[in-house]
Amino acid sequence: MPAVELSPGLRPIEAVARDLDLAPELWEPYGRDKAKVKLEVLAQRPAGGKLILVSAITPTPAGEGKTTTSIGLAQGLRKIGKRSILALRQPSMGPVFGRKGGATGGGASRLEPSDAINLGLTGDFHAIAAAHNLLAATIDNRLHFRQTTLDPRQVLWKRTLDTNDRALRSIVLGLGGKLQGVPRESGFDITAASEIMAILCLAESRADLRARLERILIGFTPEGEPVTAAETRVVGAMTAILNEAILPNLVQSREGTPALVHGGPFANIAHGCNSVLATRMALALGEYAVTEAGFAFDLGAEKFFNLKCRQAKLNPAAVVLVATIRALKMHGGQALDDLDRPDVEAVERGLDNLEAHLDAAAHFGKPVVVSINRFPSDTQKEFDAVIRRVESRGVPIAVADVFGQGGAGAIELAEKVVEAATFETALRTLYPVDADPVAKIETIARAIYGADGVTITPAAAAKLAKARQLGDAHLPICMAKTQDSLSDNPKLRGRPKGFTITVRDIEFARGAGFLVALTGDLLRMPGLPARPAAERIDVDEHGRITGLT
């Protein structure tokens, strides 16, 4: 391909594909800097790499830099001669324009083309929303034409948009008379929480994708009999809409490390992992596949092990737990607007949170490396306090300057990860899937969150009774819980004690293969903040975007 203007340091995606020994018929370009990789790769190449999971302690609102550390680590592995590759989630446009802004790492450890990745990449989220909403429109169409036994008061399937839009959480649709459908209550979830997002991320093949879509529970008849997506006759069309979306996207980091970016369920309201297909592909294409599981270990990593690894028989070689001095100070009681001020004692108090996640990680029996994501305001005394405590547990730790130095700032981390990942260990999950759902939730709440127990509201209990009646009690649990605390109360920092987890509702996700337990007042459609990140974003006459990263 002839020379074309790319961002500084970026190689044509063709060169990235060539480094991975991908023959031209195994990938397709999307622009000069993005590609989709075909699934035939998986049949041709054995999955020989080692899987490294990056998770974090309970983050500040700005995040711990889990993605930045993953990218920095993968770049660091390259610096020490290892063929690393990233398998990461695609950012959702909802939070990109809402509170969070872009989500492609940062500084010298960033994915490129960053703006395009933040603004929809190759359109997978939109395809997921289109498939989701075709099913929803078909359900209402069948109600309208009286072609279904569904009870309009018991439709479970909502609609979805990749927009933070609180006004769509709860709506009445079908108003305006008999030509406009059947009036009923419904709502929208964000696309990252769509069951189809989870299905795409857990599907093992196109055939599996289709079979999972067929299994989606869309509602009940007036007699309480389950109705699935299969009866709508549009699952073939939904699969066609997802025909390209099922292919992992290939991009690169600022240092040219290949990255498969595919799928993006949130870890608070969904299962929080990139696609199984992208992870498998990374294991087929690299020696070390670095992946991440969103927010803190209690959310993303728990679900990574119990949902994704259990189903896909993935077996990570090591876990990296990211912490920042700033977050530790927050957990130690320092105010959010005061986190720049050095305070060793606050750090030491905040280490309770880190230890809670290390205790949680111990249940999965994998070697753990703690990585401190360095900020300019950090001091050596604060590092020393963390290193002392972590090393006293026999856990290796490194301070990594991934934002400032990229791979060069993560060489010690990379070496410790390689060492930790030397020996193979068996995959361990936290609970047997055939346990009762309440027992599974209790196990997660006690072992991972440190709760004293679980309160099931009557609404949730009724759904669980239904699940048992339908034979769905054997499904694993996808916890939906705030990312701001180990508990279900976002205000409780550090390592809360003496609390219970309240499960207020249960959602069926038969296609994804789990039951969703909604805790606290967490909603599956975020709202925009009073000052959305969208207000800072602009684009000039030449298409150059500002304010996004």
Add this chain to the structure above:
Amino acid sequence: MPAVELSPGLRPIEAVARDLDLAPELWEPYGRDKAKVKLEVLAQRPAGGKLILVSAITPTPAGEGKTTTSIGLAQGLRKIGKRSILALRQPSMGPVFGRKGGATGGGASRLEPSDAINLGLTGDFHAIAAAHNLLAATIDNRLHFRQTTLDPRQVLWKRTLDTNDRALRSIVLGLGGKLQGVPRESGFDITAASEIMAILCLAESRADLRARLERILIGFTPEGEPVTAAETRVVGAMTAILNEAILPNLVQSREGTPALVHGGPFANIAHGCNSVLATRMALALGEYAVTEAGFAFDLGAEKFFNLKCRQAKLNPAAVVLVATIRALKMHGGQALDDLDRPDVEAVERGLDNLEAHLDAAAHFGKPVVVSINRFPSDTQKEFDAVIRRVESRGVPIAVADVFGQGGAGAIELAEKVVEAATFETALRTLYPVDADPVAKIETIARAIYGADGVTITPAAAAKLAKARQLGDAHLPICMAKTQDSLSDNPKLRGRPKGFTITVRDIEFARGAGFLVALTGDLLRMPGLPARPAAERIDVDEHGRITGLT
């Protein structure tokens, strides 16, 4: 680029770009068979081509084959040695899964990759929806945080989806208490009817796109003062979402004729033309740019001249009016399920409809060529009847077998078009923009539809009074009217007489630069039929789609 498996007869898009003398830095691949062309082309290449507009008579529900004829004509022009290029609209996924099915032409006159074009192409419609819905979410967010002077009862801006979903036409949102927004009535339009679709299609540049987005009228204060999108502060972010969507998409026909496919407003409920940028680009890259304006001449072509050509100073060289023997029989009174039966008298009666469109076309002073889109059931006697009548008016006519033979079936048509387009004629529009809106609507209704006059409902009259008060009376009119009749009653075939057009509502589209006049009971969000096309679509394990084209 190395050899890659493409559909039979399809060339790599790189070869298509090379034929157009497009340097590699002026386009980006999307897959091996699609590309986006950069706007810099317009600065580098003069727009020297001749513009050919393809429209049609009032169609049967299956359509007259306007797109198929456009493609066949462009291919026929190539057969006689002319460098032709197509500028067409992208199909909307709503009707693809609804009543219509795919919309990429047919048989030997089809766009490729047909399935991908029908399923979203490069994602432009989704980007338009995302920009549209970000504005909507921001409006409700500002109501929620009381940051706006907007009256929640007077918000004009709705939400949008590219799905046929009648249940979303009329909704109540913001329910569920004070954390879930402000309850109010609203609804969804289909993306093809979004003002942002019209804006993208009429924008002359990125800067013009941004300026138009700023001008969108989103609603009124309690005192009736207008509030525009500019006040929401997210127009920069909306423009960023549209950053790639503003670039025309390059694909090809089955015979390898280049085609720019960009934008897709419906012609019944919107202005019905592909983007100005794609049309300009086609005029820069080809000798003959073949474009189409949706449904019949009364809808698409009227708006093509009065909205698109007037604004963009485009001056078509000739008009092709497509008719089928089947449609003429329908207009002559034959039943829809009996159109295969030869009936010369029915054809002769039905010619009234063709003549009405020829009379309408005469107002614009352009040479017209009638093209009969040949079907296997047609007979020579039926052709003769049409040819006699059309030639008696001095209008050239050709029978084209574009579906069966592609360009080879359109050589006579191509020759007659070249002859008709020989001499330059001045652009003529139907009405002066500074006339009163009612006068403009009256002129369209009388001259184009053959109506006796116009009835303005009180609701529409109130909006028109508002338009005059706001200084918007000078905007041209975008008529929203059924495609099934020259009148606003879809049951009146042929050339209806003695009817009036009822304007039941007016919508402001300041960013697009027109007022929308809604007639009859036409809605801007279609529904799915009792047996949606989606039911026939499927995809196999290898990603091969069936049932779409």
